[in-house]
Amino acid sequence: MKKIGLFIEFKDDEIKPANDGMVTMAQGDGHELFALVVNADAAACRERLSAYGVSAVVDITAGGGAWHPDGWADAVVQAMNACGIETLMGLTSPQGRDLLPRIAAVLDAPLVMDCVGVDLDRNVARTTQYSGKAMAEIQLTGRHHIYGIRAGAVSPAPRAAAAEVHAFSAVEPTASGIEVLSTRPGEAGTVDLAEADIIIAGGRGMKSGENFKLLQDCARAMGAAVGASRVAVDEGWVPYTFQVGQTGSKVNPKVYIACGISGSVQHFAGMKSSEMIIAVNKDPGAAIIGKCDYYIVGDLFEIIPEVTRALGAAG
Amino acid sequence: MKIYVCVKHVPDSAATITIRDGSRIEENITFLMNPYDEHAITEAAGLRSQLPDAEVVAVCVAGPAAENTLRSAMAMGADRSILVVADRQIDSMLTARALQAAIEADGTPHLILAGKESIDAEGMQTMFRLARYFGMPAATNAVKISLEADGAVVESEKEAGSRDILRLTLPCVIGAGRGLNTPRYPTLPDIIKARKREVKKIDLADLDVSSPGGKTEILSLAPVAENREPREIAGDAAAAARELVRILKEEAKVL
Ligand SMILES: Cc1cc2nc3c(=O)[nH]c(=O)nc-3n(C[C@H](O)[C@H](O)[C@H](O)COP(=O)(O)OP(=O)(O)OC[C@H]3O[C@@H](n4cnc5c(N)ncnc54)[C@H](O)[C@@H]3O)c2cc1C
Numbered sequence: 199m200k201k202i203g204l205f206i207e208f209k210d211d212e213i214k215p216a217n218d219g220m221v222t223m224a225q226g227d228g229h230e231l232f233a234l235v236v237n238a239d240a241a242a243c244r245e246r247l248s249a250y251g252v253s254a255v256v257d258i259t260a261g262g263g264a265w266h267p268d269g270w271a272d273a274v275v276q277a278m279n280a281c282g283i284e285t286l287m288g289l290t291s292p293q294g295r296d297l298l299p300r301i302a303a304v305l306d307a308p309l310v311m312d313c314v315g316v317d318l319d320r321n322v323a324r325t326t327q328y329s330g331k332a333m334a335e336i337q338l339t340g341r342h343h344i345y346g347i348r349a350g351a352v353s354p355a356p357r358a359a360a361a362e363v364h365a366f367s368a369v370e371p372t373a374s375g376i377e378v379l380s381t382r383p384g385e386a387g388t389v390d391l392a393e394a395d396i397i398i399a400g401g402r403g404m405k406s407g408e409n410f411k412l413l414q415d416c417a418r419a420m421g422a423a424v425g426a427s428r429v430a431v432d433e434g435w436v437p438y439t440f441q442v443g444q445t446g447s448k449v450n451p452k453v454y455i456a457c458g459i460s461g462s463v464q465h466f467a468g469m470k471s472s473e474m475i476i477a478v479n480k481d482p483g484a485a486i487i488g489k490c491d492y493y494i495v496g497d498l499f500e501i502i503p504e505v506t507r508a509l510g511a512a513g
Numbered sequence: 514m515k516i517y518v519c520v521k522h523v524p525d526s527a528a529t530i531t532i533r534d535g536s537r538i539e540e541n542i543t544f545l546m547n548p549y550d551e552h553a554i555t556e557a558a559g560l561r562s563q564l565p566d567a568e569v570v571a572v573c574v575a576g577p578a579a580e581n582t583l584r585s586a587m588a589m590g591a592d593r594s595i596l597v598v599a600d601r602q603i604d605s606m607l608t609a610r611a612l613q614a615a616i617e618a619d620g621t622p623h624l625i626l627a628g629k630e631s632i633d634a635e636g637m638q639t640m641f642r643l644a645r646y647f648g649m650p651a652a653t654n655a656v657k658i659s660l661e662a663d664g665a666v667v668e669s670e671k672e673a674g675s676r677d678i679l680r681l682t683l684p685c686v687i688g689a690g691r692g693l694n695t696p697r698y699p700t701l702p703d704i705i706k707a708r709k710r711e712v713k714k715i716d717l718a719d720l721d722v723s724s725p726g727g728k729t730e731i732l733s734l735a736p737v738a739e740n741r742e743p744r745e746i747a748g749d750a751a752a753a754a755r756e757l758v759r760i761l762k763e764e765a766k767v768l
Pocket residue numbers: 400401402403404426427428429430441442443444445446457458459460461462463464465468478479480481484496497498499526548
């Protein structure tokens with residue numbers, strides 16, 4: 199039996215839907231799945247985790263319940279050691295990017311982030327490199343193996359199990375050198391781009407920040423998150439958190455709708471693994487037209503409001 | 514006081530990648546400084562003016578051609594640089610050991626800056642490992658850094674624009690995010706001045722580093738095929754919009 203630890207992420211006290219795909223990835227004959235839940239309501243998510251094959255939920259209490267990057271990393275390592283877990287998976291989310299490398303550093307263990315596939319029996323990870331231009335198969339050696347999983351890389355598939363909840367209190371770690379002064383919330387109600395099913399993104403063709411309201415309206419009507427090209431960010435039309443691409447978020451939605459975006463290599467580096475790409479561009483010669491699944495040649499200022507209208511009529 | 518900045522020499526993101534032997538890329542393309550490291554260098558140059566007798570040292574582990582990236586780092590503000598010459602690609606675990614050994618041999622860091630990730634391997638971990646080997650605290654995706662007498666206050670950007678405001682004791686390791694600053698691109702005089710600055714070269718073998726915890730090794734590398742077949746959604750704006758909604762509903766099944 200190989201024990202697989204799964205670091206479960208929460209947002210606003212709710213388990214993130216992206217965990218389901220990650221748990222699915224860990225399923226396998228002879229794998230015993232341990233969900234590691236830090237400072238959250240473990241009992242409340244027991245059923246959901248059971249449905250995807252988790253057989254134990256480790257309810258970890260660390261540092262009096264508050265968020266602390268080193269404290270949490272240390273608590274996860276303690277729980278792994280206590281349960282005899284040597285393989286750990288977590289999401290390559292903003293929290294995962296802060297936590298998984300810390301855990302890898304504490305254990306001095308190999309880590310591959312942003313995996314689109316894992317072979318937990320051979321300790322091999324699949325991930326893209328060079329701005330999404332190459333797919334790498336990476337062998338991890340050593341005693342512990344850690345994987346950051348790309349949200350949405352695998353569709354969730356149920357596998358019934360009956361998880362038991364085990365409480366675990368982490369020992370207060372030695373002083374870490376980090377004091378969390380405060381956490382400033384982001385914009386309320388914004389979906390993290392990396393975990394969105396539908397993204398509608400705007401580029402230079404949007405012409406102003408004001409015009410992004412068109413996309414916001416359309417996004418609301420279809421339950422999408424709004425993204426942007428770097429140009430739109432550099433122009434100050436939208437904050438950096440909207441940026442998709444090489445130096446922005448890497449996203450993996452079911453549908454990516456690019457409006458007034460030309461399709462540069464750097465933009466594609468962040469969204470080329472989308473299941474379906476739809477381009478709205480007035481230039482039939484734009485690079486994105488040759489690299490998408492569907493395109494509409496035309497003025498986005500005419501098309502997007504019509505889409506919002508059509509969604510209203512359809513809904 | 515010394516500020517060390519770890520920089521990586523990476524392929525230009527616009528370059529076309531050719532794969533050799535199914536496991537590495539052909540290196541006859543343009544290489545540049547990793548974009549996040551430009552933010553780190555720019556920040557270090559800004560912080561130097563706040564510290565007495567501060568010196569900014571750029572450090573890189575790579576092949577000999579990375580001297581170009583270190584010249585760029587010096588043109589952007591580093592006073593001198595160290596190149597740990599490696600004759601092969603090494604993973605993050607060994608790179609962090611090599612960076613630590615090179616820095617330790619050079620001086621006592623007051624602060625270590627790096628990019629939050631590299632755009633070639635996208636490992637997102639080297640700075641954390643470096644911090645751990647040194648026993649220093651680390652913060653990533655920094656969008657604001659304020660130095661205080663005995664610490665650094667760092668705003669670390671998280672999900673959907675939220676931020677952790679952290680106080681780190683010094684010395685510490687900070688990974689620069691894109692929102693940290695606007696990189697200060699060098700002028701011609703900067704570039705000329707940088708030519709005269711020192712690039713100290715150390716052989717990786719001479720640092721005698723190893724990675725007892727394990728390693729990551731590329732088994733295979735293959736080009737990602739672009740195999741979409743673009744189809745036009747025709748008609749006037751209203752008709753195209755209706756067809757798009759139908760596709761979302763019936764083909765993508767997201768509505
Ligand atoms: C190191 C590095 C990192 C980078 N990282 C990123 C990154 O992370 N993300 C990123 O996006 N870019 C990144 N870039 C920048 C990238 O190279 C491009 O400059 C950028 O993606 C272009 O943005 P765009 O498509 O919005 O603008 P443009 O290329 O100018 O394209 C605008 C498009 O809008 C269309 N358009 C204009 N008006 C309308 C209209 N009314 N209706 C319909 N269509 C219209 C035009 O036909 C055109 O195709 C990076 C560059 C470098 C060098």
